[in-house]
Amino acid sequence: MGNKQTIFTDEQLDAYQDCTFFTRKEILRLHGRYHELAPHLVPMDYTNDPDCKLPLALIVNMPELKENPFRSRIVESFSEDGMGNLSFNEFVDMFSVLSETAPRELKAIYAFKIYDYNVDNYLCKEDLEKTLNKLTKEELTPEEVELVCEKTIEEADLDGDNKLSYADFENMITRAPDFLSTFHIRI
Amino acid sequence: MASELHSQHTGNSYPSDQQSLRLRQDSSPVSNQNYPQFNWSSSPAEDEVDNSGPPRDLRSIPLPMSLKRAVWQVQQMQVPVVSKVESWKWKKTKSLHKLKDRTRGFLYFITLWGKTLQKIGGNFGGGVQSYFLFLRFLVVLNFLSFLLLAGFVLIPSIVFRSVGTSLQNSTGPEECMNYNPNPEGLVVFYHYFLDFLSGTGFMEYSYLFYGFYNNTIVEDRSFSYNIPLAYLFTAVFYFAFCLICIIARMGTAARVAVATGGSAVGNYSKIVFIGWDYGCLGDQATKLKQKNLHYRLQVDLEEERLRKQAAALTLGAKILLYSLRVFMFFVALGLIFAAFYGIFEATNFSQSRTGEEGILGLIFEYLPSIVITAGNFVVPMLCDQIALVERYSPSTTVILALLRAVFLRLVSLGVLLFTLWRQITCEGDTNSQDCKQCQYNNKLYPCWETRVGQEMYRLTLFDLLITIAVLILVEFPRRMVVDNSSNMLTQWVGRQEFVVPSNILGLVYGQTVVWTGALFCPLLPFINTIKFVILFYCKKITLFYNCRPALKTFRSTTSTFFFLVVLLFGWGLALVVMIYSLAEIRPSMGCGPFRFFPSMWSIVPTSFYRLSQVTQEFLFFIGSQAFSIPLFTLSCVVMCYFIALASVYGNSVALLRSQIKLEGRDKQFLVKQIEKLKQLEMPKQ
Numbered sequence: 001m002g003n004k005q006t007i008f009t010d011e012q013l014d015a016y017q018d019c020t021f022f023t024r025k026e027i028l029r030l031h032g033r034y035h036e037l038a039p040h041l042v043p044m045d046y047t048n049d050p051d052c053k054l055p056l057a058l059i060v061n062m063p064e065l066k067e068n069p070f071r072s073r074i075v076e077s078f079s080e081d082g083m084g085n086l087s088f089n090e091f092v093d094m095f096s097v098l099s100e101t102a103p104r105e106l107k108a109i110y111a112f113k114i115y116d117y118n119v120d121n122y123l124c125k126e127d128l129e130k131t132l133n134k135l136t137k138e139e140l141t142p143e144e145v146e147l148v149c150e151k152t153i154e155e156a157d158l159d160g161d162n163k164l165s166y167a168d169f170e171n172m173i174t175r176a177p178d179f180l181s182t183f184h185i186r187i
Numbered sequence: 188m189a190s191e192l193h194s195q196h197t198g199n200s201y202p203s204d205q206q207s208l209r210l211r212q213d214s215s216p217v218s219n220q221n222y223p224q225f226n227w228s229s230s231p232a233e234d235e236v237d238n239s240g241p242p243r244d245l246r247s248i249p250l251p252m253s254l255k256r257a258v259w260q261v262q263q264m265q266v267p268v269v270s271k272v273e274s275w276k277w278k279k280t281k282s283l284h285k286l287k288d289r290t291r292g293f294l295y296f297i298t299l300w301g302k303t304l305q306k307i308g309g310n311f312g313g314g315v316q317s318y319f320l321f322l323r324f325l326v327v328l329n330f331l332s333f334l335l336l337a338g339f340v341l342i343p344s345i346v347f348r349s350v351g352t353s354l355q356n357s358t359g360p361e362e363c364m365n366y367n368p369n370p371e372g373l374v375v376f377y378h379y380f381l382d383f384l385s386g387t388g389f390m391e392y393s394y395l396f397y398g399f400y401n402n403t404i405v406e407d408r409s410f411s412y413n414i415p416l417a418y419l420f421t422a423v424f425y426f427a428f429c430l431i432c433i434i435a436r437m438g439t440a441a442r443v444a445v446a447t448g449g450s451a452v453g454n455y456s457k458i459v460f461i462g463w464d465y466g467c468l469g470d471q472a473t474k475l476k477q478k479n480l481h482y483r484l485q486v487d488l489e490e491e492r493l494r495k496q497a498a499a500l501t502l503g504a505k506i507l508l509y510s511l512r513v514f515m516f517f518v519a520l521g522l523i524f525a526a527f528y529g530i531f532e533a534t535n536f537s538q539s540r541t542g543e544e545g546i547l548g549l550i551f552e553y554l555p556s557i558v559i560t561a562g563n564f565v566v567p568m569l570c571d572q573i574a575l576v577e578r579y580s581p582s583t584t585v586i587l588a589l590l591r592a593v594f595l596r597l598v599s600l601g602v603l604l605f606t607l608w609r610q611i612t613c614e615g616d617t618n619s620q621d622c623k624q625c626q627y628n629n630k631l632y633p634c635w636e637t638r639v640g641q642e643m644y645r646l647t648l649f650d651l652l653i654t655i656a657v658l659i660l661v662e663f664p665r666r667m668v669v670d671n672s673s674n675m676l677t678q679w680v681g682r683q684e685f686v687v688p689s690n691i692l693g694l695v696y697g698q699t700v701v702w703t704g705a706l707f708c709p710l711l712p713f714i715n716t717i718k719f720v721i722l723f724y725c726k727k728i729t730l731f732y733n734c735r736p737a738l739k740t741f742r743s744t745t746s747t748f749f750f751l752v753v754l755l756f757g758w759g760l761a762l763v764v765m766i767y768s769l770a771e772i773r774p775s776m777g778c779g780p781f782r783f784f785p786s787m788w789s790i791v792p793t794s795f796y797r798l799s800q801v802t803q804e805f806l807f808f809i810g811s812q813a814f815s816i817p818l819f820t821l822s823c824v825v826m827c828y829f830i831a832l833a834s835v836y837g838n839s840v841a842l843l844r845s846q847i848k849l850e851g852r853d854k855q856f857l858v859k860q861i862e863k864l865k866q867l868e869m870p871k872q
Contacts, residue, residue, distance in 0.1 A: 019245055021256040023288055067473035068465060080251055089252030096246070099464065115460065122817045125354040135463055136481040137474075140598065148484055159851025171847060172456050182464045186305065 007031055008046050020096035027092065032187070034091050037062065046088065056084030059091070064185050068113055069134035073097075077113040095174050098185040107183045108173045112166050123164035300325060303727060310472050311685065318687045318694075319723070321549070321750050325698055328432055328720045331618060332705075333427055333713040339421040340709055341394060343412055347405045357567050363625035366398070366633040367779030381545070384648060385552045386641040395644070397707045398637035398778035415780035416794050419769070422706045422849040426762060429702070433751055433758065440748040475735070490580045515577050519570050523595050527602045528563035533558040534606040538631065555642070556649040559599050563696075567592050567689070589688050593753055596696045597760055600646075604703065604764055607642065611635045612772060634778040636707045636768075643704025643711060648699050651718045658729050666733040685734040685813065690726070691750050694719075699757030703764050 005028060008016070016027045035042045037058045043050050057073050065071040075084045078094040086094070096102060097110050113119075117127045128149040132140065140148070156164050156172040164172075173179050245255055245262075308316035371394060380389030392399055404413045462480045467473055500508070511713060537554040550557075574584045609615075611632055613622040621628045632638050662683050669677050693807050701715045769788045774781035781787045795803065808814055 015256050018259055021246055033633065059780075063468070067467065067470055069463070069473075070465075080253075083687050084789075089256070093252040093255075103247050106247050106249060111460070118717045132459060135459065135477065136484065137477045139477075139481050140484065144484070144488060146487065148455055148459065152459050155454075156456045159846045159855050161855060167847070167851070169460075171844070172460065176457055176461050178457075180462055181459050182466075184738065 007044060007046050009166050012049075014048070016092060020092055021099045021101040022092070022096060030092055030095060030187070031088065033062070042065055042088075051087070053085040053087045054091075059084070059086055064187055069137075070131075072115070073114045077110055082119070095185065097187050098183065099187075100184055104173065104180055105170070107179065109166075111173070111179075111183055112169050121166065123169060125153065125163070128152055218259070233816055267336050272376060284872075296794050299327070302721070306530045307727070307730065308466065310469060311734075315685055315730065317747055317750070318690055319726070321691060321747065322694060322719060322723055322726070325694060326438065326716055326723065328429060329698075329701070329712045329716040329719060331432075332429065333710075333716055335425055335428065336421055336705070336709050336712060339417050340400070340414075342412060343405075343417060344394065344400055347403065347412065347414065348401070350403075350405055363629050363776040365629075366775070374715075381549050387550055387552075391637060391641070395708060395710050396637040396640045397709070397780075399636040399774070400709075400780045402780040402782045413790075413794055415784075415790050418709075419790060422765065425705060425712075426702070426765065427760070433754055436750060437751045437755075440746070440751070455484075458483055458487070486582075490582070493580055512577050512579075514575050519573050519591060522566050522569055523598075524590070524597065524728070526566050527561060530555060530558050530599050530602045531606050534603055535610070538607070538610055540828055541631075542569060553645060553649060555603050556646050558647070559603065560648070560653055562599060563592075563596055566595055582708060585688075591757065592689065592869060593695075596692055597699060597756055600696070600703070601760060602698060603642070607639060608767075608772075611639075625776055627775065629775075629777075632775070634775045635772075636779055640704055640707030640711075643700050644708055646700045647704075647711065647718060648695065650693070651721065652701075654693075654722060656726060658725055660730050662733045682735045683729070683733045685730055695750070695753050695757050699761055702758060702761030706765055706768060739836065 007028065008031075013024050013027060014023065017024060020027070022030065031046070034054070035044065038054055041054065056072065056079075059075050060066065060071040065074065068074065072084065073093065075086060076082060077092050078097075080090065081084050097106055112123070115123055115127060115131050117130050118124070129145055132145055132148060142184055153162060155162065156168050158168050158171060159165065245259060248255065250258070256824065300319075304316060304319055304323070307319055378388060382390050385394070390396075394400075400418060402415045404415075405411065420862065458480060462483070464476060467476050522709045537551050540548075540551045542548070543551055570588060574588060577584070579587065611627055613619040613628055616622065621630055627635055665680075665683055669680065669682050697715065697718070701711050704711045770786055772786070774784060774787055776782055781790060784790055784793070795806070798806075
């Protein structure tokens with residue numbers, strides 16, 4: 001590959017290649033996308049690992065995320081401070097997990113975090129209700145929402161505590177072959 | 188001890204072990220991200236042992252990126268400590284992985300229609316995309332079959348056209364060998380166009396149809412090529428090749444089903460957690476996806492309600508419902524058989540009026556195709572109305588309608604072939620007036636294989652023409668009307684919906700026709716490849732310009748496995764036709780590579796005796812009991828082994844699943860015990 005780029009050192013690109021599911025070309029392309037979100041904030045030279053974070057509002061305006069009902073939760077799950085401010089590391093991490101080649105276990109971990117609105121490591125009824133409303137744009141009646149949440153917990157809850165722990169969630173995911181293809185953003 | 192257990196319980200949300208790194212759980216309630224902490228104190232010795240794997244495993248760890256990069260740096264620094272052999276091995280695996288990544292990227296780039304399929308999937312969802320994936324599979328299958336046929340039949344025939352000795356001398360009566368397909372006299376120009384459409388005239392005596400091929404064997408010093416034998420074996424191998432491709436593709440789909448234990452996840456959790464396609468692009472697609480999910484949830488709730496209702500029915504109402512369903516079943520069956528009778532009559536009429544001139548002649552020739560297409564359009568519509576009376580649950584209704592449509596399509600093709608057979612072999616009676624001389628009706632069919640090939644050719648062509656005609660005359664105007672008029676009626680009718688199951692059935696029907704006709708029309712796979720490519724672009728255009736995604740989707744009817752099973756039915760039908768033609772009917776004496784043989788298959792024994800003695804004995808041995816019975820027993824044993832293995836895996840999956848459940852309950856029980864103990868302790872203190 002041509003080594004004309006000056007955005008990253010070779011060592012940095014190797015590190016990114018080994019730590020994500022992207023190739024060198026894709027990482028450079030991602031940097032381009034990150035840069036065009038805020039050209040004045042994001043430096044072109046990342047060789048000294050600048051500490052630059054983009055706010056949530058900018059990230060969720062990307063065409064790939066704009067129409068996704070879970071866009072805020074996705075960005076928040078990958079940000080270290082939990083508020084949705086992503087550095088380039090976290091930006092790449094987010095799209096790496098959502099890429100085609102990421103394994104099921106990794107995606108399941110982050111999917112659980114996305115649906116866990118109150119961040120208590122359980123998917124309780126309120127989390128499910130919020131998820132459902134985002135999915136159907138609040139077109140279900142409250143009784144239907146109640147019924148669907150009850151049935152979902154009934155189907156997936158294994159330890160009988162009326163909420164879904166990560167083990168329950170992962171167990172359900174392994175039985176659904178579609179998960180890998182739906183939990184996937186192309187960039 | 189109690190508090191430790193308690194904290195483990197609250198913090199236990201992530202997988203607690205990875206192969207190469209030891210992770211400690213973060214039990215502090217303050218941190219809201221709750222990442223498992225990386226254990227920095229792991230000894231270098233342990234890392235050495237795992238060194239062949241770490242670069243790959245690092246990607247799959249749910250650590251924040253900065254921590255991962257730090258780990259990576261640590262690993263990079265530790266590499267020189269390892270021995271030379273191990274570091275060489277590690278470098279090799281790393282470059283192999285890089286090569287794999289690069290080839291994957293390259294393959295993605297050159298995959299046929301890769302980008303188009305991605306766009307379709309993003310805008311219309313997985314169901315529509317699976318139709319186009321299936322279409323692409325068929326295009327590739329047909330193209331490879333064409334290469335097969337061209338390489339072994341077409342090109343040798345072209346090359347050895349004028350050379351070669353006839354395999355068997357003429358031994359039949361004079362009338363049977365009377366076959367003159369070349370048009371006589373002056374041919375009007377538009378006749379060429381009509382001939383192109385119906386496969387007669389200048390097209391009849393060409394490489395397109397069976398009748399043109401010679402029954403010659405070419406022998407040189409060290410090279411001999413037996414054209415009839417090649418023709419037969421290529422046809423048989425073509426069927427085997429298609430079967431292998433279909434089964435291989437089914438295998439991938441079935442493997443997923445076995446791996447997930449076969450039992451589908453519950454409907455509701457599936458829709459809530461896996462329903463949303465994160466790759467969905469665009470405002471409209473998102474809104475439609477949301478409506479789709481809403482609809483699916485409503486359907487499930489409705490089915491629940493219906494089930495409760497059905498359970499609450501009185502005995503009298505139940506009897507009435509079941510008798511109504513039985514009656515409607517017979518009505519549907521009656522409709523389907525009426526369609527079959529229509530096809531039968533149309534084929535008889537068409538065959539009796541061959542030789543007519545001009546447009547009227549063309550219409551008579553296309554009559555069976557027209558009746559089949561009309562039947563395939565009208566009968567499912569009527570069956571839909573019948574389904575309203577039957578009042579099954581929505582998913583059962585859809586599956587039932589699909590099965591009826593499959594039955595109708597494939598068996599109507601079978602009826603057409605049966606009618607042809609009746610006429611060719613005088614209803615199987617070789618002593619009747621017309622068939623006594625040549626054992627087939629040589630007055631109507633001097634070269635019956637070519638006639639069957641022509642019929643299949645016309646079916647294929649008509650299918651394509653109808654699709655294009657519907658596209659231009661129905662779908663585009665419908666969109667223009669809906670978009671430009673704000674009438675209540677047009678808005679209610681709305682834009683065209685891309686219905687996947689009926690489109691798939693069209694593809695399966697087309698492919699079955701090609702399989703049936705390939706023996707008699709060797710260029711048919713090539714024509715079909717072109718037809719499917721045109722179809723791909725036509726359907727893509729209509730999808731993007733005229734259609735809205737289907738609001739009502741049912742997972743089971745859009746699965747690839749289901750499509751392949753239906754395709755296998757079609758293959759079975761074509762196989763029956765081929766075997767019967769090979770073994771039972773006498774080949775025409777006036778044309779074709781099997782001219783003077785009593786049956787097509789009899790060339791195999793004839794050529795067999797021309798082989799050297801050693802080869803003959805070897806082949807006899809393989810066919811004898813001493814070899815085939817042990818082989819058969821061995822393959823039974825191997826099959827039993829695999830079946831046992833599969834059931835063992837299924838059992839262990841079920842066992843592990845119930846174990847997970849039990850452990851969850853044990854955990855609950857233990858937590859309750861701890862709470863009780865705590866409460867007992869508290870008053871004491």
